[in-house]
Amino acid sequence: MIKASNVTKRFRSVTAVDNLSFQLAESESLALWGSNGAGKTTLIRCLLGIFPFQGSIAIGGIDVRRSGKQARAIVGYVPQELAFHDDARLGSSILFFAGLRRMDRHAAAKSLETVGLLGHEKKRVRDLSGGMKQRLALAIALIADPPIIILDEPTSNLDASGRGEVVQTLCRLRDQGKTLVFASHRPDEVITLAQRVLVMEKGRLVEETTPSKLWPKDERIQTLRLHISMGTDEAAAEVLRDAGLAVNLNGHGLCVSVPRNRKAEPVSVLARASIEVRDFEILDDVHKATEQGGAEE
Amino acid sequence: MTTLSRAKSLPSVHLSRVASVAAFARREFRDAISSRWFLLYTVAFTVLAVAVSFMSLAGSGSQGFAGFGRTTAGLLNLIMLVVPLMALNAGAGTIAGERERGTLLYLLAQPVSRFELLLGKYLGLAAALCSSMFVGFGLSAAVLAWRAGSVGLTAYAMLIAFTCALALAMLSVGILLSVLSRRSGVATGLGLFAWLILVFLSDLGLMAGTILFKLRVQEVFAIGIANPLQAFKMAVIVNMNASLDVLGPVGMYASQTFGGALPWILAGVLAVWTIVPLVAAIILFNKRGSV
Numbered sequence: 001m002i003k004a005s006n007v008t009k010r011f012r013s014v015t016a017v018d019n020l021s022f023q024l025a026e027s028e029s030l031a032l033w034g035s036n037g038a039g040k041t042t043l044i045r046c047l048l049g050i051f052p053f054q055g056s057i058a059i060g061g062i063d064v065r066r067s068g069k070q071a072r073a074i075v076g077y078v079p080q081e082l083a084f085h086d087d088a089r090l091g092s093s094i095l096f097f098a099g100l101r102r103m104d105r106h107a108a109a110k111s112l113e114t115v116g117l118l119g120h121e122k123k124r125v126r127d128l129s130g131g132m133k134q135r136l137a138l139a140i141a142l143i144a145d146p147p148i149i150i151l152d153e154p155t156s157n158l159d160a161s162g163r164g165e166v167v168q169t170l171c172r173l174r175d176q177g178k179t180l181v182f183a184s185h186r187p188d189e190v191i192t193l194a195q196r197v198l199v200m201e202k203g204r205l206v207e208e209t210t211p212s213k214l215w216p217k218d219e220r221i222q223t224l225r226l227h228i229s230m231g232t233d234e235a236a237a238e239v240l241r242d243a244g245l246a247v248n249l250n251g252h253g254l255c256v257s258v259p260r261n262r263k264a265e266p267v268s269v270l271a272r273a274s275i276e277v278r279d280f281e282i283l284d285d286v287h288k289a290t291e292q293g294g295a296e297e
Numbered sequence: 298m299t300t301l302s303r304a305k306s307l308p309s310v311h312l313s314r315v316a317s318v319a320a321f322a323r324r325e326f327r328d329a330i331s332s333r334w335f336l337l338y339t340v341a342f343t344v345l346a347v348a349v350s351f352m353s354l355a356g357s358g359s360q361g362f363a364g365f366g367r368t369t370a371g372l373l374n375l376i377m378l379v380v381p382l383m384a385l386n387a388g389a390g391t392i393a394g395e396r397e398r399g400t401l402l403y404l405l406a407q408p409v410s411r412f413e414l415l416l417g418k419y420l421g422l423a424a425a426l427c428s429s430m431f432v433g434f435g436l437s438a439a440v441l442a443w444r445a446g447s448v449g450l451t452a453y454a455m456l457i458a459f460t461c462a463l464a465l466a467m468l469s470v471g472i473l474l475s476v477l478s479r480r481s482g483v484a485t486g487l488g489l490f491a492w493l494i495l496v497f498l499s500d501l502g503l504m505a506g507t508i509l510f511k512l513r514v515q516e517v518f519a520i521g522i523a524n525p526l527q528a529f530k531m532a533v534i535v536n537m538n539a540s541l542d543v544l545g546p547v548g549m550y551a552s553q554t555f556g557g558a559l560p561w562i563l564a565g566v567l568a569v570w571t572i573v574p575l576v577a578a579i580i581l582f583n584k585r586g587s588v
Contacts, residue, residue, distance in 0.1 A: 045402070048405075048406050050402060050405045050406060068410070069408050069409060069410050070408070072406065072407060072408040072409075073408035077403075077406040077407075079402070079403055079406070081399070082403075083398060083399035083400045083402065083403040084400060084403065085328065085398075085400065087331075096320060096324050097407065099316070099320035099323075100317055100320050100407045100408065100409055101407070101408060102313065102316055
């Protein structure tokens with residue numbers, strides 16, 4: 001369904017995506033995992049044909065570089081944050097995007113129903129909660145019932161309840177046979193939604209794996225947020241990665257997922273590299289969160 | 298099933314280019330007419346146009362000499378100040394504004410091309426600007442028709458047509474500046490600078506250049522009409538059936554040399570100012586690939 005070959009994207013001297021290749025079959029779900037600056041968002045924009053790039057990407061057999069518009073017609077895109085005019089009403093917003101895809105009011109209404117937003121059409125976008133905005137973005141992505149959905153950290157700005165709603169909707173879509181590609185920094189999301197994971201670092205594909213290999217199910221995995229000295233985040237992330245730990249450095253801090261009985265390991269690894277850990281907090285138990293998500297469904 | 302064979306079974310993806318352009322134009326028109334700047338400019342333009350009409354009528358004793366003719370002359374300078382400012386401002390904010398808000402990326406992630414997006418935005422803003430002109434001119438015309446009959450109506454209609462042409466030309470320049478700018482504040486600043494150059498500095502520059510370089514009359518004419526505002530002014534005066542002698546030796550040269558072809562030449566200048574910046578904006582918008 002998606003075939004990316006030797007994709008490279010440079011911004012002047014910075015290589016955001018470096019010679020990356022992967023394939024994704026129909027109905028598969030793929031997570032893009034990596035720290036901030038790993039190139040996940042840039043790769044997504046290349047997949048959508050928004051950025052010019054070197055290499056080739058075919059979506060449903062359509063060359064994205066040559067026929068970006070046609071390729072995007074079979075893709076629904078959900079950005080990290082819904083970027084839309086705040087003054088617009090929810091109803092007119094979705095009708096505008098329906099118009100771009102030659103879909104009618106009924107398709108727009110059906111899409112709103114799918115994400116549980118039917119009846120909110122008169123609300124202005126600025127009055128929507130973060131979760132509602134994200135669901136609106138999902139509704140817009142689903143208007144034309146595209147076979148592929150691409151999502152860029154779809155739950156990063158949501159609270160636990162909003163996150164649960166979006167993940168449940170995505171689970172339903174995956175079960176309906178949609179092909180999903182998403183960037184995420186939450187292990188529980190990746191475990192719940194993805195069949196495969198591309199681990200990216202500095203624009204390169206470091207590893208192509210599965211969630212169960214990254215976070216084995218027989219081990220209780222917990223995510224820790226480490227508070228370390230200013231300016232040492234990136235060095236710390238590299239040290240932890242070298243020690244074989246799943247690290248995520250993003251706007252919310254340096255997070256590392258470790259087996260429950262080895263929580264002190266990241267601290268000692270960093271201490272050996274003379275990086276001081278001032279404090280840490282335990283965010284969640286990855287598999288427990290996943291199971292809870294499943295139970296809620 | 299291979300990727301290629303799968304593609305053949307996918308639904309038709311040949312979306313109409315016209316439909317996408319129309320969707321963007323509709324949205325841009327709706328956004329423009331509901332925005333504060335548009336309302337402010339429209340009200341200001343309408344009030345000034347009606348005020349000029351009343352003053353023209355008062356000057357002619359509400360009788361005979363064509364309220365339309367006098368009003369056309371009176372409105373000329375007002376249009377040259379207000380319309381370019383309005384159009385440059387509207388154009389400058391469009392792409393840079395979307396870029397700054399992060400909405401441009403989201404729009405480009407839809408099954409549309411950059412060309413369709415830009416053209417749709419241009420047409421929507423053009424329709425909004427022309428509507429604004431029609432409101433101002435329409436009310437002014439109603440006052441004149443009520444008080445002074447319809448003498449000079451043709452020149453007035455031509456004034457409206459040339460004003461719309463001027464607005465379209467300035468809108469193209471504004472959109473080009475918008476494509477070139479990352480922030481809407483920068484684009485608006487550049488638009489204001491362009492307005493200043495076209496309205497004030499180019500006249501002063503031409504005068505200084507004429508004296509310094511002892512330019513010949515045909516050179517002064519050529520340089521003069523390269524400014525779309527001067528081309529507009531000359532076209533309106535010609536269409537009022539007024540003598541271009543009021544413009545001095547350059548006007549006399551123009552009417553003697555080009556005669557009946559002059560309005561077409563001046564309309565051509567405005568057309569070039571509409572097409573060239575717009576095409577440049579489309580090419581740059583496609584080429585830069587920035588969001």
